[in-house]
Amino acid sequence: MLVYLCLLSLILCNFGISSKGIPSYITLCKRNDPELDKCILRAVEQIKPHLKKGIPELGIPSLDPLVVPYAGVSTGPDFNATFENIEVYNVYEFDLKKFAVDLDKIELDIELSIPNLRTKSKYSVNGKILFLELKGSGPSEGNFTNIRAFVTGKGKKVERQGKSYIEINEVKVDANYGKPVLMFSELFENKEVTEQTNKVINDNIESLIEELKPVINQVVTEVVQNLSSRVFSKFSFDELFPM
Numbered sequence: 001m002l003v004y005l006c007l008l009s010l011i012l013c014n015f016g017i018s019s020k021g022i023p024s025y026i027t028l029c030k031r032n033d034p035e036l037d038k039c040i041l042r043a044v045e046q047i048k049p050h051l052k053k054g055i056p057e058l059g060i061p062s063l064d065p066l067v068v069p070y071a072g073v074s075t076g077p078d079f080n081a082t083f084e085n086i087e088v089y090n091v092y093e094f095d096l097k098k099f100a101v102d103l104d105k106i107e108l109d110i111e112l113s114i115p116n117l118r119t120k121s122k123y124s125v126n127g128k129i130l131f132l133e134l135k136g137s138g139p140s141e142g143n144f145t146n147i148r149a150f151v152t153g154k155g156k157k158v159e160r161q162g163k164s165y166i167e168i169n170e171v172k173v174d175a176n177y178g179k180p181v182l183m184f185s186e187l188f189e190n191k192e193v194t195e196q197t198n199k200v201i202n203d204n205i206e207s208l209i210e211e212l213k214p215v216i217n218q219v220v221t222e223v224v225q226n227l228s229s230r231v232f233s234k235f236s237f238d239e240l241f242p243m
């Protein structure tokens with residue numbers, strides 16, 4: 001019995017220790033690596049299979065789905081919409097096309113594509129958009145294919161308790177959201193009107209996305225900022241990029 005307790009506490013102990021450190025499946029990149037960008041690309045490939053479940057050691061939650069609690073969209077006094085509990089599926093199946101980093105200036109330049117992305121949320125709309133007068137709420141979903149995203153980040157090093165940490169404070173996101181298919185259920189009491197309206201929305205999806213793009217980019221920016229700050233506030237510069 002005692003042996004088992006010891007064993008158990010040993011396991012728990014070890015788990016406790018390793019959950020504070022960087023998981024061993026991640027190969028850290030040396031800060032002076034002449035091929036730092038390539039090294040990071042490789043490290044991201046190692047991390048990717050673990051993103052679905054999340055990486056608690058890095059403070060990264062499960063990305064299946066990635067949950068965004070709230071997003072508000074407004075194009076002025078004529079139209080606003082809110083989305084609550086947005087569940088984003090398959091975001092971890094991204095393809096990293098480019099990852100350039102400058103550790104002296106603390107600058108990142110990332111390009112990635114996401115082949116298939118599915119969203120579910122509770123929406124509420126009110127106002128005029130395209131040539132539609134909308135007022136309603138209910139469940140909504142969307143299917144996006146071949147999203148291409150361009151992310152840049154700028155930051156600085158800050159000192160905390162004698163250690164240097166990276167703080168990313170200027171994230172910019174631009175993206176091509178392609179031609180998604182959206183569905184707003186229960187938009188009108190009449191099912192046929194709801195269906196017709198959804199058809200009009202999807203027939204005009206490209207101009208709709210164009211109009212809403214700044215707000216969508218803003219939400220994505222916040223998500224990127226949130227996730228990156230979790231990692232960078234947890235580990236010092238020396239821990240992430242050893243000599």
Ligand SMILES: *[C@@H]1O[C@H](CO)[C@@H](O)[C@H](O)[C@H]1NC(C)=O
Pocket residue numbers: 080081082124125126
């Ligand atoms: C739209 O904006 C008005 C005024 O800010 C607010 O009262 C209303 O709840 C909003 N509606 C939606 C659907 O977000």
Ligand SMILES: *[C@@H]1O[C@H](CO)[C@@H](O)[C@H](O)[C@H]1NC(C)=O
Pocket residue numbers: 118141142143181182183
């Ligand atoms: C999105 O894709 C899923 C899976 O292929 C499908 O079941 C769903 O109906 C699609 N939703 C829309 C709005 O097209």
Ligand SMILES: *[C@@H]1O[C@H](CO)[C@@H](O)[C@H](O)[C@H]1NC(C)=O
Pocket residue numbers: 067068069070219222223226
């Ligand atoms: C970002 O983090 C803040 C604080 O934890 C949270 O309130 C907010 O909802 C998050 N935003 C997104 C888009 O996840």
